[in-house]
Amino acid sequence: MSSKKSTLLPHGFKAEAERRAIEFRRQLGLNARDPLCAFDLAKHLEIPTYSPIEIGMTSSDATMLMRSGSGWSGLTMKNADDDLLIIYNSRHSPARQQSTVMHELAHIICEHELPEPVMVKGCPLPLRVYDPQIEAEADWLGANLQITREALLDQLRSGRKTEEIAEYFNASSQMVTYRINITGVKNQLSYARKYVR
Amino acid sequence: MPDKIDTGKLSNMIKSKRGDKGLREVSKEIGISAPTLSRIEQGKVPDVQTFMRICEWLDVHADTFTNSQSVKTDSNKKTIVAHLRADKELDGDTVNMLIKMIDLAYSKKVKKK
Numbered sequence: 591m592s593s594k595k596s597t598l599l600p601h602g603f604k605a606e607a608e609r610r611a612i613e614f615r616r617q618l619g620l621n622a623r624d625p626l627c628a629f630d631l632a633k634h635l636e637i638p639t640y641s642p643i644e645i646g647m648t649s650s651d652a653t654m655l656m657r658s659g660s661g662w663s664g665l666t667m668k669n670a671d672d673d674l675l676i677i678y679n680s681r682h683s684p685a686r687q688q689s690t691v692m693h694e695l696a697h698i699i700c701e702h703e704l705p706e707p708v709m710v711k712g713c714p715l716p717l718r719v720y721d722p723q724i725e726a727e728a729d730w731l732g733a734n735l736q737i738t739r740e741a742l743l744d745q746l747r748s749g750r751k752t753e754e755i756a757e758y759f760n761a762s763s764q765m766v767t768y769r770i771n772i773t774g775v776k777n778q779l780s781y782a783r784k785y786v787r
Numbered sequence: 788m789p790d791k792i793d794t795g796k797l798s799n800m801i802k803s804k805r806g807d808k809g810l811r812e813v814s815k816e817i818g819i820s821a822p823t824l825s826r827i828e829q830g831k832v833p834d835v836q837t838f839m840r841i842c843e844w845l846d847v848h849a850d851t852f853t854n855s856q857s858v859k860t861d862s863n864k865k866t867i868v869a870h871l872r873a874d875k876e877l878d879g880d881t882v883n884m885l886i887k888m889i890d891l892a893y894s895k896k897v898k899k900k
Contacts, residue, residue: 638897638898640892640895642888645888645891645892645895646891646895647884647887647888647891651884651887651888652884654880654881654884655881655884655885655888660877660878660880660881661873661874661875661876661877661881662871662872662873662877662881662885663872663873663874664872665870665871665872665885665889666870667870667889667892667893669892669893669894669895669896669897670893670894671896671897673897675892675895675897677888677892690872693872694870694872697870702870728870
């Protein structure tokens with residue numbers, strides 16, 4: 591996750607992301623500072639989520655796909671009936687699964703067009719297309735959905751450490767550090783300490 | 788089930804043309820990064836832009852790396868597209884499993900409320 595990517599975000603995107611993260615919590619009867627489970631949000635948005643086994647893969651194929659170091663986390667696609675669905679790597683840690691599913695939901699919430707596969711003549715396999723713009727948006731929103739800025743400020747003001755915050759939000763320490771860095775909340779806190787006595 | 792790109796053939800052709808030249812020098816000629824070139828030579832599936840640039844550098848058509856029988860695809864089957872999240876370029880085995888999984892998911896009936 592790179593903070594440089596946030597320069598790709600359109601004006602107002604970050605404020606809107608925070609607003610959405612709080613609004614979804616409200617819809618689910620949660621407070622702005624509460625953790626939000628990605629699977630609960632998916633259910634709320636009526637997007638089914640599946641592990642590879644639940645999709646119908648054999649145990650050995652699923653093991654091959656999700657073996658350590660395979661690199662695959664998740665995907666969003668439409669089935670034959672045009673219904674959206676998310677498939678996630680169920681062998682990843684719970685914190686990583688949360689981040690993956692939030693990222694996929696972010697693509698859906700942002701209404702990102704599913705990329706046209708680039709078909710090379712004679713090749714039946716669509717080659718990977720990476721759009722930095724939409725990935726930057728999904729990265730930001732996905733992380734914001736997991737931990738609101740408001741929650742982060744509150745946690746830090748209460749003197750909680752990164753690991754404690756990570757456990758509370760069922761997030762990885764890296765995710766918490768990333769959110770702290772990109773939101774600039776520590777700067778905000780240090781201004782407050784300087785000028786507000 | 789679709790055939791895969793012949794990543795072995797791609798990798799061999801690159802290595803053959805590269806010869807004794809260093810990765811860094813050749814990657815500059817192609818227009819990709821050295822680590823990416825290294826991964827492709829190890830058989831990883833390239834992204835579109837990388838694949839195009841390599842084909843241009845090799846002066847061959849992309850067809851060269853696919854099984855000619857795979858051209859007979861099922862024209863009725865809608866092309867499946869997906870947002871794919873991965874933290875690195877995926878190897879052949881992973882890509883094959885993803886294709887299997889996507890095929891299954893395509894036929895999956897979603898339970899509605």
